[in-house]
Amino acid sequence: MNSLTRLFYLTLATLFAAGLATNALAESWDMPTPYPDKTFHTVNIIQFAEDVKQATGGKLEIKVHSAGSLFKHPEIKNAVRGGQVPIGEFFLSLLSNENPVFGADSQPFLATNYNEAKKLWDVQKPIIAPLLDKQKLMPLFSVPWPPQGLYTKKEIKSVDDLKGIKFRAYNATLEKFANTVGAAPTQVEVPDIPQAFATGRVEAMITSPSTGANSKAWDFVEYFTDIQAWVPKNIVVVNKAAFDKLDADLQAAVLEAAKKAEARGWEMSEKETAAKIAIMKENGMKIVSPGPVLMGGLMDAGNTMLADWQKAAGKDGEALLNAFK
Numbered sequence: 001m002n003s004l005t006r007l008f009y010l011t012l013a014t015l016f017a018a019g020l021a022t023n024a025l026a027e028s029w030d031m032p033t034p035y036p037d038k039t040f041h042t043v044n045i046i047q048f049a050e051d052v053k054q055a056t057g058g059k060l061e062i063k064v065h066s067a068g069s070l071f072k073h074p075e076i077k078n079a080v081r082g083g084q085v086p087i088g089e090f091f092l093s094l095l096s097n098e099n100p101v102f103g104a105d106s107q108p109f110l111a112t113n114y115n116e117a118k119k120l121w122d123v124q125k126p127i128i129a130p131l132l133d134k135q136k137l138m139p140l141f142s143v144p145w146p147p148q149g150l151y152t153k154k155e156i157k158s159v160d161d162l163k164g165i166k167f168r169a170y171n172a173t174l175e176k177f178a179n180t181v182g183a184a185p186t187q188v189e190v191p192d193i194p195q196a197f198a199t200g201r202v203e204a205m206i207t208s209p210s211t212g213a214n215s216k217a218w219d220f221v222e223y224f225t226d227i228q229a230w231v232p233k234n235i236v237v238v239n240k241a242a243f244d245k246l247d248a249d250l251q252a253a254v255l256e257a258a259k260k261a262e263a264r265g266w267e268m269s270e271k272e273t274a275a276k277i278a279i280m281k282e283n284g285m286k287i288v289s290p291g292p293v294l295m296g297g298l299m300d301a302g303n304t305m306l307a308d309w310q311k312a313a314g315k316d317g318e319a320l321l322n323a324f325k
Contacts, residue, residue, distance in 0.1 A: 027246070029062045033089040034073035035190060039214060040268045041143060041234050042066045045089060048141075048236075048261040055253035060246065062087065073189055077237070081135050086242035092128075092142065092235040093171045100313035101127050104320055105144075106173040106232045107309055108302030111324075114270055117144050117231035123323040127316050138243060140258040142235045143265030145208040146273035147228035151221045152204045155288065159297030168196065168205035173305070177206070180301045194220060209276035218283040225288045226277070227298060236261075 049062035096103025163182035178185035197220035
């Protein structure tokens with residue numbers, strides 16, 4: 001082997017070793033999310049992943065698996081907790097069966113606009129963070145949905161009009177709300193909403209303008225009553241062991257990207273509200289402001305539920321409400 005050939009092979013070996021070293025340093029995280037790519041939450045998370053990649057120079061890449069494609073929505077939290085994936089997003093009040101304080105943001109008419117929702121998050125986060133810590137989870141950021149409205153096939157003028165209606169429920173709080181107003185709750189995830197209405201499994205729902213427009217609610221209901229019932233949130237959590245394995249500079253990059261994602265997500269949510277209501281109106285839905293009779297009945301139901309929630313939430317619930325009010 002002559003000197004030029006030897007130099008060629010040494011160069012190849014060096015480049016190959018450098019490639020292996022780079023791959024060894026790179027970290028890849030799979031991230032399940034429940035909602036489709038066009039949902040603003042997912043758009044925000046995809047940007048979060050890109051921010052992390054840019055800030056770390058590709059040393060940490062987050063691969064977003066949207067629409068429940070990697071884990072179904074109810075499975076995501078435990079998948080992160082068990083280390084099957086290091087990071088994930090889910091609807092915060094899904095955990096209200098574990099502890100009622102997780103569902104504070106889904107209590108009817110407690111926080112009904114963005115200012116109130118932000119104040120509620122500021123007092124809720126310090127309470128739920130230790131609860132998540134016990135499960136070896138750490139919250140990274142949280143982003144609200146637009147205020148929740150009522151979707152029905154016929155106009156609803158009082159809570160009596162909801163009695164007996166098959167009502168979509170997506171968490172324990174909404175199931176209880178349906179029972180309180182005399183409706184019949186049925187668990188249905190977002191991707192299944194059109195089929196559930198088409199087959200008669202559900203006849204009404206409370207959800208955000210985002211979900212309504214994205215699921216083309218005008219194909220199966222006629223009315224959107226803008227009751228602004230609550231402003232629920234999604235949360236992104238990370239497995240603490242996976243986070244602790246990262247170098248300090250990578251941890252700092254993730255936390256900074258999370259901070260940006262939370263601020264960006266709240267702005268996106270506010271813009272989303274008016275835009276999606278406009279889309280529903282353009283597609284023939286009747287956008288209705290609730291009358292005093294309907295709101296009075298809904299508020300009564302909300303007050304009953306809040307009293308029950310406070311009892312169940314104990315000292316944490318009392319502390320949260322005192323700080324919020």
